[in-house]
Amino acid sequence: MAHENQVLQSVNLEGETICVDIFRRPDGSYGFDEFRRDPEDGRGWYSIGYYGDQRYPSEDAARAAARQAVAWFADLTA
DSSP states (O other): OOTTSEEEEEEEOTTSSEEEEEEEOTTSOEEEEEEEOOTTSTTOOEESSOOTTOOBSSHHHHHHHHHHHOHHHHHHHO
């Protein structure tokens, strides 16, 4: 995910090593991605879902797509 995207919601799975971000791009489109970080590795968060290039017309549409794609996110945000 490009750094210029604005994260609108970030939800962490218990343990805070996996998260889903819902974001808005500078062009006004929306998206989401699933990320992971390994505390012992200082590189930080990296994509594990590879959903970040998909585009949605609204925040709600991106969130709905994330719920369909990432089961744990659906469970936590139901």
